[in-house]
Amino acid sequence: MxxxxxxxxxxxxxxxxxxxxxxxxxxxxxxxxxxxxxxxxxxxxxxxxxxxxxxxxxxxxxxxxxxxxxxxxxxxxxxxxxxxxxxxxxxxxxxxxxxxxxxxxxxxxxxxxxxxxxxxxxxxxNDFGVPGVREHALFLEQRSQADRFRQRLLSLCLRANHQHQTGNPDARVKIAIVGGGATGVELAAELYNAAKALRTYGLEVFDDTKLEVTLLEAGPRILPQLDAPLAETAKQQLTKLGVDVRDATQVTRIDAGLVHTADGATVEADLIVWAAGVxxxxxxxxxxxxxxxxxxxxxxxxxxxxxxxxxxxxxxxxxxxxxxxxxxxxxxxxxxxxxxxxxxxxxxxxxxxGRPLKDFSYHDHGSLVSLSRFSTVGSLMGNLVGGRMFVEGTIARMVYLSLYRMHLIAIHGWVKGVALILIGHVNQIVRPRLKLH
CATH class of the missing domain: 3.50.50.60 (FAD/NAD(P)-binding domain)
Incomplete structure (x- = not known):
């Protein structure tokens, strides 16, 4: 047996x-x-x-x-x-x-x-019971949702590009992102990075000036996991890109193409992304x-x-x-x-x-937020830096990229993990900057 x-x-x-x-x-x-x-x-x-x-x-x-x-x-x-x-x-x-x-x-x-x-x-x-979220907003919880967002984004950009070419100079792609945590902030910056590159990929008159992104955060400031000065640096960078950052703005309802806030205002949007809470x-x-x-x-x-x-x-x-x-x-x-x-x-x-189990001990190694190729901000914690160290710019970007490399090693082991890291460097050179399908 x-x-x-x-x-x-x-x-x-x-x-x-x-x-x-x-x-x-x-x-x-x-x-x-x-x-x-x-x-x-x-x-x-x-x-x-x-x-x-x-x-x-x-x-x-x-x-x-x-x-x-x-x-x-x-x-x-x-x-x-x-x-x-x-x-x-x-x-x-x-x-x-x-x-x-x-x-x-x-x-x-x-x-x-x-x-x-x-x-x-x-x-x-977490939709916090806000009416209309599940019906009218998109989420970024899994790849299929990210693919759906990209396809709709590209369609909107193509439409705006065509409208500009046919006599409508006011055509814009309007996106509302609800949630000023890492996901919302990183998506907002990445959208401007993509928009800047679209003209190179066949959209002759479309660029980041045709994009309107509104970032809505119910709390007093975006990126609450970071210290206030770093969060303010990120907000300034987003504003410089063109993002309309609205702190202390609670969303009360979402309709098709429209976000309602507690102060009585509304935000028009072709795409609405919900990135608030887990x-x-x-x-x-x-x-x-x-x-x-x-x-x-x-x-x-x-x-x-x-x-x-x-x-x-x-x-x-x-x-x-x-x-x-x-x-x-x-x-x-x-x-x-x-x-x-x-x-x-x-x-x-x-x-x-048959041995006693160990208790979990959480070690906060800090938080890093990528603003695409424009900047990276965050803090590092632990024995490596002797406490807490604020980082931004090139150093922060290098540490941010290292997190994904550590993930590759964790799921593949050292040999294949390192090989995939090297392949990734090659792909950055040979593959297109944007995925348009």
């Missing part, structure tokens, strides 16, 4: 989940373990890059990671599908039916057993009896185990981890997911060996 393998199931192939299955596969292989990754998509793209995909500055086809090939390389299995429910008593998860683009069922509803389960499904944008997906509330907070995030202990089941862990944007002595949970950031994946890997090893 074949030996029963220890089955570790990771749901969600984002930065944390993909790194975790690589490390598990590299350590255990398939002899006595069955490591399974489940994701509703077939490929992975690093979420902090989605604003570049949306603006056309990055070709996701060249930077995405195919889960199937990655699984073959690192000794785990990949299942394409969506998690529907968790049965803690039976230690099984139920997968929703897999349906193709034409609506035909490829694989019916089925169950997968687990010995250990890690939920790393990420989060979605919460867990709505379906998590009915998926199991695991404890959730008011934002639909799994509440986890310092070991990153869920409060009601020692065999179920959660990490990243779908997890809420309030560490002892902390006033707020660990922030939903890429560096948090990376650190959580590292601890869960170690705790899964310890759990199987």
């Amino acid at each position: 074949a030996e029963r393998k220890t089955q570790i199931v990771v749901v969600g192939g984002g930065a944390g989940g993909l790194e975790l299955v690589r490390r598990l596969g590299a350590r255990y292989g398939r002899k006595r373990h069955d490591i399974i990754l489940i994701d509703r998509n077939l490929t992975h793209i690093w979420k902090p890059l989605l604003h570049e995909v949306a603006a056309g500055s990055l070709d996701a086809n060249l930077d995405e990671v195919g889960y199937g090939g990655h699984a073959a390389r690192w000794g785990y299995r990949f299942f394409n599908g969506s998690l529907e429910s968790i049965d803690r008593e039976a230690r099984t998860i139920t997968m929703a039916p897999l349906v193709d683009a034409e609506g035909f069922e490829v694989i019916g509803r089925h169950s997968i057993r687990y010995d250990y389960l890690v939920v790393a499904v990420g989060g979605i944008s 919460k867990g997906a709505d379906e998590l509330a009915t998926m199991s009896d695991l404890e959730l907070n008011r934002l639909n995030q799994f509440i986890v202990r310092p070991t990153l185990q869920t409060t009601r089941d020692d065999r179920i862990y959660a990490l990243g944007d779908c997890a809420s981890c309030l560490l002892p002595g902390a006033e707020r949970p660990v922030p939903p950031r890429a560096q948090s997911a990376h650190q959580m994946a590292s601890l869960i890997f170690e705790n899964l090893v310890r759990a199987q060996e």
Whole structure:
């Protein structure tokens, strides 16, 4: 009789989940373990890059990671599908039916057993109950949404270019971005970078002067994760580009092509992007009896185990981890997911060996915000700089780019990671600056 393998199931192939299955596969292989990754998509793209995909500055086809090939390389299995429910008593998860683009069922509803389960499904944008957001705004939570935004953006730019050529000098492309965090700020700057390049790619009379971007932030200032002087530097740079930055402006309703604010004003927009806040997906509330907070995030202990089941862990944007002595949970950031994946890997090893688990310790390495090729601002923290150091310009840009390189190494290992970094430098020279399809 074949030996029963220890089955570790990771749901969600984002930065944390993909790194975790690589490390598990590299350590255990398939002899006595069955490591399974489940994701509703077939490929992975690093979420902090989605604003570049949306603006056309990055070709996701060249930077995405195919889960199937990655699984073959690192000794785990990949299942394409969506998690529907968790049965803690039976230690099984139920997968929703897999349906193709034409609506035909490829694989019916089925169950997968687990010995250990890690939920790393990420989060979605928090609409805060504002009417019209889900109906009229676009989001940048996954690649398909970034692709949709880019296609609509290009169509609008082509239309404006044609209108200028046919006698309408006032034609503009108007974009409203709700949320002055990193995603909203980086997207605003990247749009101007793309607009400056469009004339080179066949739009003879279109450039950044034909673009009107309004950035709306409900809080007192944009980029609340940065110190006030850095946030002000970023605001000045955006304003210089042409962005209409409106602090302390709360959105109350969104209609088709129109954003309403609490002060009674309206903002006309051909495209509306919602980039304000993060919460867990709505379906998590009915998926199991695991404890959730008011934002639909799994509440986890310092070991990153869920409060009601020692065999179920959660990490990243779908997890809420309030560490002892902390006033707020660990922030939903890429560096948090990376650190959580590292601890869960170690705790899964310890759990199987009967050793005590370790508690999570979050290390804030700082925040960096890219304003495309125009500038980069942020702060670095830790022993490397002896506390906190404000950075901007070339140095900040170099550190910002290094974050993606570290991500490549985390999910591919040193050999292939370094090779992909070198290939990336070559691609910057040989491939077009914009993706126009």
